[in-house]
Amino acid sequence: MQLLLGIDMGTGSTKGVLVDTSGAVLASETIPHSMDLPRPGWAEVDAEAVWWHEVCAISRALMAQMPSGSVLGAMCVSGVGPCLVLCDEDLRPLRPAILYGVDTRATAEIDSLTAEFGEQNIMDQAGTLLSSQAVGPKLEWVRRHEPEVFERARGWYGSNSYIAAKLTGEYVMDHHTASQCDPMYVTRDFDWNHQWAHRLCGHLPLPRLVWPSEVVGTVSAVAAEATGVPAGTPLAAGAVDAYSEAFSVGVRSPGDRMLMYGSTMFLVQVIDEYYSDPALWVTAGVDRGTLALAAGTSTAGSLIGWLQTVTGGASFDELMAEAQQVPPGSEGLLVLPYLAGERTPVFDPRARGVVAGLTLRHGRGHLFRAAYEGISFGIRQILERFDDAHVDARTVAVGGGLRSPIWAQAVSDITGRSQLVPEQAIGASYGDALLAGIGAGLVPPETDWARIAREITPDPGNRRLYDELYEVWRELYPATRDQVHRLTAMDPS
Structure with missing residues (x-):
């Protein structure tokens, strides 16, 4: 029996599954971790001590659970992204990995590169304006602020391509991840923007571009000893974790959309032709030659976790029970969930959280419901931009946030x-296991393991209230932006 190994390095944990070619899960393992927040606006992970160590540990644990008579046919690893990992010639990371859009340190570099290349030129070439999600400004930040690190580097990687290099020795990057390395990739052409990429990378070579299901090499003897994975096992390239998750639930055709409830909210929608919007990200997709629109918030589940901590650390069930006693609309309480700035569609790393309408009669349950509703209003704002792509969409919801009895229903009620x-x-x-199977030729390329279990539908009785509250919510950010920016500038750190 041929088995497939998929591993994902997420924001809060690394997870692995052992799957057969029918999609049946035979074993799974999870190792929790956290990102480091050493300074305001910084978000980092020790790539070797966390990602590589956990990939090795999960691989060994899953290989020990291989049924008798089975063989590992292929593996694939995805991870958070886009990230920046700078390594020396021996693949030793020279500094902690700089994470995706939640790391907002490169604000000045975003401004200077936009001025250098031209905003409209960047839109024409990359299809997306520079933001904290882009890798190009992160590279520029290291060049400016840590020149000794930049000069010692011999390669640059995303989370999954770093692991691919550790496993196989190959220097590659999947097209999807590359398409988020703005402004260094021409999404319309599925190729590097060589002039701009060489300007930003300097002496660093550009990785070889591959598609996420493409086998990039085989597990080396050294990596086999570290992971327990047999030497010679084919490795598929993988992608950013949100896209692998979308792939896992059948989001592969134009109009398919994934809404991921996690530490942040992330949306991926496959489109039928090239389309760009300065408030969204246009990217290469997972399947060869496909395109997608994407969007992401800076907080979601992380906001709920923060509230849980600062309000006394009550159990999740207790808090949800309190929030369920609060009627839709939270009795006039609104939350801007920008506690870590915001990504799409406002792209403002200096944005901060706002609570509006607070009174003495509001309690903890009101805050929790209002936080869920604030996140959901942000999703409505994003979906209205997606609508401009003129692709009828079906939405598949995934992620740990679905266990909340309030959150997903609020999204349906608020968005309709x-x-x-x-x-x-x-x-x-x-999704990684499926990509591995496709790449190794063990399952047909069109294979879809997803099965729909239920549907969450909007409650029409809440529509009028939420429409009115949404109009107020949309006005809150522009009305408070200047004052919030002044407060952000006062942060002594």
């Missing part, structure tokens, strides 16, 4: 859209 919930919502590692 139904959501399909899959039977197997294992996550990106499941």
